[in-house]
Amino acid sequence: MPMATRRSALAEGWSAVWAQRSARWGMGIVLAYVLAALFAPWLATHDPVHQAVEASMQPPSAAHWLGTDSFGQDIYSRLLYGARLALAIGFGSVLLGMVAGVALGLLAGLAGGRTEWAIMRVVDGLLAFPELILAMAFLAVLGPGVDNLVYALALSFVGPFARTVRSDVLQVRAQPYVEAARLMGVPMREIVVRHVLLNVAPGIVVQAGIRVSIAILLESGLSFLGVGVAPPTPDWGLMIAEGRAFITMAPWIAGIPGVALAILLVALNLLADGLRDALDPRSGEAR
Amino acid sequence: MNESTVPVFSVLDVEKRFLLRKGRGGPVELRALDGVRLDIEAGSSVALVGESGSGKSTLVRMLLGLDRPGEGRVLYDGIDLQQVLARDRSRFAREVAFVYQDARGSMNPRFTIGEIIGEPMRVHRLHPAQDIPRRVALLLERVGLPASVAVRYPHQLSGGQVRRVAVARALAQEPRVIMADEAVAGLDVSVQASLLNLLRELVAELKVTLVFVTHDLGVASYLCNRIAVMYLGRILETGPVDSILQGPAHPYTRGLLESFPRFDRPLRAPLRGEIPSPVDLPAGCRFASRCPCVQPQCTEADPVARALDGRRLVACLFPLSGEVAAA
Ligand SMILES: Nc1ncnc2c1ncn2[C@@H]1O[C@H](COP(=O)(O)OP(=O)(O)O)[C@@H](O)[C@H]1O
Ligand code: SF4
């Protein structure tokens, strides 16, 4: 029975997301980006890193649907591969940072005492730097590259995840239902999983949703600043940086990846908001 | 060894102080329980009655092992509770059920009612997993709720329904003792009455021992066969319901009875004055500042609970006697 009710809870959560119009939009758009990223090799019309100086800075045309950049690379194809990179780095870094941050936060919140004190001092240290600065410092040490960018962003998310998970754990732990479970003789391990984790999970999911868009923005920003991924990798941040010089002559070079980025960020935020509302047990159908 | 003569719970001169950090002058000590004595016999139903802040909840938490007494001991079946818990926490957890004052808060908001009621059965392996849904339905029926409630969540139920679910969950662990803290407080009178009827039936039917916390003497006398009256962290009077109702021996009990309207008794002036602060207990009798029978000795000696007519304990230097003889 518990399995069946959990699955139906998942289905319920899904339909609660779907029931919100803005979340549906967000989900549709994100899904489109994901599909574009997955099928980039089939959807692309050109090699994204093929340079053709003779065809540089062409406006959108039949040959180059979204035009070309100053190296003559096809913007449409680079946009597709760029989505791949953005989503992979966004989701990858959040996942990594989440796993580490949740583990630390849970440990701190449950263990208390000296363990908690030590963990939280490390977390405070991480939180002392803004995400961008922390990631830049990390990249400055390790050098640019996709792997390092993922690690750098993940590191910058450990602190926020650890801190919110710890405070959620402390808050849930103080709930009468946790004491009631202990009083009923529920084993500690089960209390942690079924009572504490189950109740902090929605907060984690929502936070992860929001952080994916932050990660993508940071990733583009770092590449734009020249410390993220290296050219000629098809990356939106790099594309915007490169088109910046020609913004009046050839506005599509920076404009198109900029718009693509903005739409994705808005869609991710809509989806995250939808998740938050759907996961609140008190929303949804009234009594 | 005769089992029936050993009380389920014995509270032996239990004391509990809380340290409050208050402004300047350093920490202040609050005496939430002070020299509490109480025996709870198997099969009895005991009401802990007292005004808010008298220490009822604190005492129940001691009985449940959620808090340790600062001084004194709590015995379960004649054995020190700390020892019982260290030896076999799970057995104690199964035998003693608790219904929280905040019934909704005591339920995981992400569990369905079926999971909530099923949890003690699952944890203590009282029934095979496939029987649990059927058992849950039976319990829901027993507490007067439709079986369809099992798939709902706590926030979808009304206050009265949630209390019934809390009772069903307590029954699910097949306990020997049920403790309930203000289980009917804050409900509509009609909902209160039907819940009280249910509890009364259950206690009679299942022969469980009941410890029922309430600030309402009417509720106490309806549901329980013994009453313990608490005031500022001490039990002032304990005894069978009828003898206490007919002849209160402690002036505080009489005051409570008088402030509680009854058809067979003219309504008299309720208790005068304010309860003194538990951080600054007066010397001598803690009730002296409000006692209509106060004597000079009362502010010197702190009366301990003494046996009166063999059935009651009274903590008063000058217990009322006139009506007791008639009882
Ligand atoms: N955890 C605590 N910390 C400090 N004071 C407490 C604590 N719990 C209870 N008290 C105090 O102890 C006294 C008794 O409280 P309580 O047992 O809740 O009374 P009741 O249940 O009869 O209303 C009150 O004065 C209350 O403020
Ligand atoms: S001891 Fe004195 S003050 Fe206290 S209740 Fe008895 S008569 Fe009243």
Ligand SMILES: [Mg+2]
């Ligand atoms: Mg209370």
